[in-house]
Amino acid sequence: MTNESLRESLSALMDDAAEQLEVRRVLHASEQDPEIRRSWERYQLARSVMHKEPWHTGMDLSVGIAAALADEPELKVASTTGSSRWKVQLGRVAVAASVTVAVLVGVRMVNQDPAAENTMASVERSVPAAGIAAVPAAPVGAGAVLAGFSSHADPKAAVPNSEPSAWQEQRIGNYLRRHAENNAQAAPQLVPYARAASLENN
Amino acid sequence: MPRLKRVLGWLGVATLLTAPPLAAEDSSQWLERMAQAVLEQSYHGSYIYERSGIFTTQDIWREVSVDGIHERLLQTAGRQQEWVRHNGQLICATTPPLSHRRNPDRGSPQIIDPRQLAEWYSLRTLGGTRIASRPVTVIAVQPKDGFRYAHELYIDNETGLLLKSLLVDDTRELLERFQFAAISFDKQSYTKGLEPSSSCFDVEVVDVPADVPADVDAHFWEPAWLPPGFTLGTHEVQALRGSDTFISSQLYSDGLASFTLFVEPLGRDSLAEDLRAQLGPTVAVSRRLMTPDNLFLATVVGEIPARAAERIAESLSQAVAGAAQ
Numbered sequence: 001m002t003n004e005s006l007r008e009s010l011s012a013l014m015d016d017a018a019e020q021l022e023v024r025r026v027l028h029a030s031e032q033d034p035e036i037r038r039s040w041e042r043y044q045l046a047r048s049v050m051h052k053e054p055w056h057t058g059m060d061l062s063v064g065i066a067a068a069l070a071d072e073p074e075l076k077v078a079s080t081t082g083s084s085r086w087k088v089q090l091g092r093v094a095v096a097a098s099v100t101v102a103v104l105v106g107v108r109m110v111n112q113d114p115a116a117e118n119t120m121a122s123v124e125r126s127v128p129a130a131g132i133a134a135v136p137a138a139p140v141g142a143g144a145v146l147a148g149f150s151s152h153a154d155p156k157a158a159v160p161n162s163e164p165s166a167w168q169e170q171r172i173g174n175y176l177r178r179h180a181e182n183n184a185q186a187a188p189q190l191v192p193y194a195r196a197a198s199l200e201n202n
Numbered sequence: 203m204p205r206l207k208r209v210l211g212w213l214g215v216a217t218l219l220t221a222p223p224l225a226a227e228d229s230s231q232w233l234e235r236m237a238q239a240v241l242e243q244s245y246h247g248s249y250i251y252e253r254s255g256i257f258t259t260q261d262i263w264r265e266v267s268v269d270g271i272h273e274r275l276l277q278t279a280g281r282q283q284e285w286v287r288h289n290g291q292l293i294c295a296t297t298p299p300l301s302h303r304r305n306p307d308r309g310s311p312q313i314i315d316p317r318q319l320a321e322w323y324s325l326r327t328l329g330g331t332r333i334a335s336r337p338v339t340v341i342a343v344q345p346k347d348g349f350r351y352a353h354e355l356y357i358d359n360e361t362g363l364l365l366k367s368l369l370v371d372d373t374r375e376l377l378e379r380f381q382f383a384a385i386s387f388d389k390q391s392y393t394k395g396l397e398p399s400s401s402c403f404d405v406e407v408v409d410v411p412a413d414v415p416a417d418v419d420a421h422f423w424e425p426a427w428l429p430p431g432f433t434l435g436t437h438e439v440q441a442l443r444g445s446d447t448f449i450s451s452q453l454y455s456d457g458l459a460s461f462t463l464f465v466e467p468l469g470r471d472s473l474a475e476d477l478r479a480q481l482g483p484t485v486a487v488s489r490r491l492m493t494p495d496n497l498f499l500a501t502v503v504g505e506i507p508a509r510a511a512e513r514i515a516e517s518l519s520q521a522v523a524g525a526a527q
Contacts, residue, residue: 176479191364
């Protein structure tokens with residue numbers, strides 16, 4: 001792959017228009033070539049400035065994208081440990097578990113051991129939310145997905161002791177849909193509609 | 203040069219004098235306009251919706267007429283999917299929900315009340331920009347505690363419609379983006395897309411059977427703790443199609459954010475654990491509840507931070523444990 005076409009892929013990636021294959025190529029190249037990596041960082045900075053979106057600044061997307069790509073099916077046979085493998089494959093398991101429930105894209109589930117985690121205490125410790133515009137961007141952890149979001153990895157998540165049952169996965173999917181529909185019916189607002197619609201999306 | 207300095211100085215003083223008191227007042231007026239626009243505006247538009255793992259584009263046709271609000275949504279990328287609603291109630295969809303109870307006594311739609319919101323959020327006007335080629339005003343809705351998320355609302359200057367909305371958590375991560383790409387208020391354009399296609403299937407309306415077990419029907423599950431400002435909206439018992447399970451569902455809202463508390467009895471073959479799931483802005487937290495003679499599963503689902511959902515669910519199991527003693 002020439003430098004020129006790499007740069008094109010890179011710019012497509014910044015526009016969220018890159019094909020998955022391109023993303024892999026850019027990632028691979030950026031590992032090999034520090035110059036490509038620097039270009040990427042410059043592009044990211046430029047994009048953040050253009051979009052005036054403070055939560056993107058200083059965030060190394062490559063780590064998150066690599067993680068997201070690592071979740072692709074071809075790697076799923078690799079032996080990984082319970083927790084991460086579970087999160088990755090959840091959607092597929094859910095489909096296998098029930099034909100009536102469509103896959104929920106992007107859902108993450110963790111089993112929680114109440115003994116291992118004192119949620120009441122963590123609530124008391126938590127500080128009120130900070131201002132949107134005034135506070136400098138906080139560093140964002142790995143686990144970003146292609147759409148440019150950081151996924152919601154919770155650092156204080158309990159260590160899962162087992163995987164949720166197929167029954168419970170199906171239930172959670174069901175509840176998510178019902179809540180979305182309850183919400184959509186509570187007011188004729190578009191955002192709840194779009195949220196409900198996104199659950200049917202696959 | 204000294205003159206320029208003086209002008210700048212005066213500008214600064216003028217800004218100081220006018221900006222702060224106007225900001226809150228002004229932003230609640232914008233929210234009032236936004237709430238009103240939902241009930242009045244007819245349009246045809248295209249928008250995107252984005253959350254972790256999902257990026258969708260949809261078209262909407264919407265007409266407000268004497269017999270209510272008619273809406274049709276159509277997904278414009280990937281699989282063709284549509285949804286038709288009348289006054290918010292789903293009439294038909296490409297993949298209708300498994301079962302659905304149409305609630306005739308649902309009452310008037312939930313309207314945003316800026317005065318109520320101002321108790322739990324601080325409102326601020328951030329400025330103006332353009333969305334879908336139209337001038338908009340940006341309102342920041344910032345929570346005063348850690349039990350709800352921040353919103354950034356982009357409101358159309360002319361009509362008051364919400365043209366863009368961002369949901370942000372307290373680590374300033376973007377959880378959700380909704381944004382119009384184009385919108386038209388031309389009557390010809392919004393009426394022509396309202397008719398459902400042949401692949402829009404009617405939503406099956408399920409009535410709650412008369413023989414709802416007493417322990418489900420009678421039971422209102424009262425959490426010992428709710429995030430301040432959240433009040434109960436609807437409470438209903440829903441049946442699952444193809445099973446004899448009855449699920450109690452209670453919808454709570456602070457006027458902007460909401461969550462549903464689901465409680466259902468656990469059968470012997472229903473393996474359930476305490477669990478947390480995250481889907482974009484929506485969290486689901488499950489806790490098992492032990493009553494003297496039964497086992498239940500309580501699940502809090504909503505667009506609230508995980509710690510709030512966990513605390514609600516924990517407070518419910520403590521309340522149940524307390525009652526059992």
